[in-house]
Amino acid sequence: xxxxxxxxxxxxxxxxxxxxxxxxxxxxxxxxxxxxxxxxxxxxxxxxxxxxxxxxxxxxxxxxxxxxxxxxxxxxxxxxxxxxxxxxxxxxxxxxxxxxxxxxxxxxxxxxxxxxxxxxxxxxxxxxxxxxxxxxxxxxxxxxxxxxxxxxxxxxxxxxxxxxxxxxxxxxxxxxxxxxxxxxxxxxxxxxxxxxxxxxxxxxxxxxxxxxxxxxxxxxxxxxxxxxxxxxxxxxxxxxxxxxxxxxxxxxxxxxxxxxxxxxxxxxxxxxxxxxxxxxxxxxxxxxxxxxxxxxxxxxxxxxxxxxxxxxxxxxxxxxxxxxxxxxxxxxxxxxxxxxxxxxxxxxxxxxxxxxxxxxxxxxxxxxxxxxxxxxxxxxxxxxxxxxxxxxxxxxxxxxxxxxxxxxxxxxxxxxxxxxxxxxxxxxxxxxxxxxxxxxxxxxxxxxxxxxxxxxxxxxxxxxxxxxxxxxxxxxxxxxxxxxxxxxxx
Numbered sequence: 001x002x003x004x005x006x007x008x009x010x011x012x013x014x015x016x017x018x019x020x021x022x023x024x025x026x027x028x029x030x031x032x033x034x035x036x037x038x039x040x041x042x043x044x045x046x047x048x049x050x051x052x053x054x055x056x057x058x059x060x061x062x063x064x065x066x067x068x069x070x071x072x073x074x075x076x077x078x079x080x081x082x083x084x085x086x087x088x089x090x091x092x093x094x095x096x097x098x099x100x101x102x103x104x105x106x107x108x109x110x111x112x113x114x115x116x117x118x119x120x121x122x123x124x125x126x127x128x129x130x131x132x133x134x135x136x137x138x139x140x141x142x143x144x145x146x147x148x149x150x151x152x153x154x155x156x157x158x159x160x161x162x163x164x165x166x167x168x169x170x171x172x173x174x175x176x177x178x179x180x181x182x183x184x185x186x187x188x189x190x191x192x193x194x195x196x197x198x199x200x201x202x203x204x205x206x207x208x209x210x211x212x213x214x215x216x217x218x219x220x221x222x223x224x225x226x227x228x229x230x231x232x233x234x235x236x237x238x239x240x241x242x243x244x245x246x247x248x249x250x251x252x253x254x255x256x257x258x259x260x261x262x263x264x265x266x267x268x269x270x271x272x273x274x275x276x277x278x279x280x281x282x283x284x285x286x287x288x289x290x291x292x293x294x295x296x297x298x299x300x301x302x303x304x305x306x307x308x309x310x311x312x313x314x315x316x317x318x319x320x321x322x323x324x325x326x327x328x329x330x331x332x333x334x335x336x337x338x339x340x341x342x343x344x345x346x347x348x349x350x351x352x353x354x355x356x357x358x359x360x361x362x363x364x365x366x367x368x369x370x371x372x373x374x375x376x377x378x379x380x381x382x383x384x385x386x387x388x389x390x391x392x393x394x395x396x397x398x399x400x401x402x403x404x405x406x407x408x409x410x411x412x413x414x415x416x417x418x419x420x421x422x423x424x425x426x427x428x429x430x431x432x433x434x435x436x437x438x439x440x441x442x443x444x445x446x447x448x449x450x451x452x453x454x455x456x457x458x459x460x461x462x463x464x465x466x467x468x469x470x471x472x473x474x475x476x477x478x479x480x481x482x483x484x485x486x487x488x489x490x
Contacts, residue, residue, distance in 0.1 A: 044094040049335025052093050058334040059089040065330035069319035073307040076211040079324040082297040086333035088324050096193045097303050099209035100278030101160045102286045103201035109221040110185045111172050118150035128170040129163055133202040136162035142241055151239055157230040158255045165200040190338045191216045203282040211301040216337055218275045218288045231274030234260050258314045259289055266311040269318050285313035291321050298324045
């Protein structure tokens, strides 16, 4: 028996050894990291060009063109020339994914023109804050306090405040009216992958957009002078809590777009001028940016990178911008950013799937305006103002597109309404809003009135978006500021 056992063990060992010898890659070298990543749908829209409807990376390198950056981990991304609309390269750009707070670009592009002048003062009610999702990123708006429309837009663009979005939505006519208008405007822009459910990008069932659509939306928003200035502002004063018998003071808020303000491990990007970042547990990190270099203006969108490194969404966007500036003129475009429907020149650059996303509310959409931005002064940044003329985006030679290091810009004054922020007010501790100013910790202030969470509607994904931190799957999130906050942090 011992001899038989020894022979059996020898045969078994030899068989196992031969397996490793014959297939070493399978035994030791197989990388299964991608196996856990979701795959893009087999059929996507090809609006803008047939290549854009294909899964995977699309690029047509010409002589002397640099190769694409290595280790790009975004589920979807796109880099495009803002002037010509040429898409230089793309990866699953029509994949419908949750957008997080990048959807606020569509909110601003839709609502900004209607709420004028921005010096208009508004006293906030409890009801206006009741619908803010639990765990939302907040700028710290207080009920029974007065803010100008200008203040509220700073809260949207710099701190991604869902409280500011809800107040502006109520001023516009209510959340549902705002959502319907956003959907109609998305269809006018031919952002047909987009379905709007919440005005602030808070995770909601069926709410999706795509890298292609977000780039179209940013391109449209950048036609508006106010939009450009808000998106490019690095820091500003925001009205604090009004205390009886004391002058209302202000506190500083800083832009959570780390390519503007920088952070540990990520430097401000040379030539950056906006646009918007986002984060929820369901969407991951999302970002759309615009930058100028040597007269060339590029747009980039990155959605949900899987890389574990901090600030991956910004780093990958920066790498794509670097590549785009180096590759400009050396690649054949893989597609085009289409013009709005009302300005469609009939060039036939549409493709399969050029219909509104399933679940979208049909609407006629508003007419897009051609706007001409004049030069502004008092900024340390550079860039180019853009305008739609004849269905195409062109660079205006006399216009500049500026990064505002501090608001207000030189020559611009703020409203003087009672309770509005005093421009010369001294910066105070954010104890006025219940927490320290979020810039120091990279987190938004969780001090406003929080309403129902997404769980109340059956939505598992909750929102604490784009407060400056890149968090990958951390339920608690680095830098949380509210003990009652849900599981989404950024």
